[in-house]
Amino acid sequence: MKSKVVIIPVPYEKTTSYGKGTKNGPKAILCAFKQVERYDIELNRPTDNIAIKILPAVKDIKKINYDFSGGNLPIYFGGEHTITAAIIAAIKTSRRDFSILHLDAHSDLRDTYGGTKYSHACVMRRIWEMGVAFVSVGVRSESYEESRFIKREGIKIHYAHQIHKDKDWIKKITKRLSKNIYISFDVDVFDPAVVRATGTPEPGGLTWYQVVDLFSAIKKANKNLIGMDIVELSPVKADLASSFACAALLHKILAIFCLK
Ligand SMILES: [Mn+2]
Numbered sequence: 001m002k003s004k005v006v007i008i009p010v011p012y013e014k015t016t017s018y019g020k021g022t023k024n025g026p027k028a029i030l031c032a033f034k035q036v037e038r039y040d041i042e043l044n045r046p047t048d049n050i051a052i053k054i055l056p057a058v059k060d061i062k063k064i065n066y067d068f069s070g071g072n073l074p075i076y077f078g079g080e081h082t083i084t085a086a087i088i089a090a091i092k093t094s095r096r097d098f099s100i101l102h103l104d105a106h107s108d109l110r111d112t113y114g115g116t117k118y119s120h121a122c123v124m125r126r127i128w129e130m131g132v133a134f135v136s137v138g139v140r141s142e143s144y145e146e147s148r149f150i151k152r153e154g155i156k157i158h159y160a161h162q163i164h165k166d167k168d169w170i171k172k173i174t175k176r177l178s179k180n181i182y183i184s185f186d187v188d189v190f191d192p193a194v195v196r197a198t199g200t201p202e203p204g205g206l207t208w209y210q211v212v213d214l215f216s217a218i219k220k221a222n223k224n225l226i227g228m229d230i231v232e233l234s235p236v237k238a239d240l241a242s243s244f245a246c247a248a249l250l251h252k253i254l255a256i257f258c259l260k
Helices: 022-033 083-092 120-129 144-153 160-165 169-176 208-220 240-258
Strands: 005-010 052-054 073-078 099-103 134-139 157-159 180-186 224-231
Touching: 005 022, 022 073, 022 224, 022 240, 073 083, 073 240, 083 120, 083 180, 083 224, 120 134, 134 160, 134 169, 157 160, 157 169, 169 208, 208 240, 224 240
Parallel strands: 005 052, 005 073, 073 224, 099 134, 099 180, 134 157, 180 224
Antiparallel strands: none
């Protein structure tokens, strides 16, 4: 069977705490993606031969499915970050041989936030409870309570300020990932110069090329991408750059991981 990328829009928004509108994220990324050239200059490869199937939106996160059969690569568009806990729970029903590369400005390790355990600010805590290994990258904001939890549990986070000063940061991260990886990409990991239309923007984020270099190194290390999400875009009409950056990110992922 011919492999294909399967895009699953998940316009879920229940617990956004600051800027609103992430339920409009999937539509904005798909709309911007129509404008992205299907050719990667760096790789000198056209990408229009990659089959892409767009599924109907999933509004109830309890109904999230994961189907990797026949070489399908599922890519979920949020929506708020909470959806990742539902995705990982779905993946876990069929496989356990993977780790998560979590890119985010926030560690998302609070036990509860705003009175709920299912806040976008708690998603990695829920995943930690599932016992799935993860590597968090680009964090530059967390609570004191989270920092104590991280130290107590021996969780290793690649903070943005460390990446900023370490020329070996990519090597260190790649080394920690298992063969099969799932990427959870909170778009606020980018510096606001790249994406600023997001609910909780933070200064000092990753640049476009830092992200591209990280993904290229992961591919070069022969990692196998088993799924991905792009979450927390809160599109603003006057800010085409943020939506377009997310669509360009999708294209970069396709070029790096999906060309045969
Ligand atoms: Mn975040």
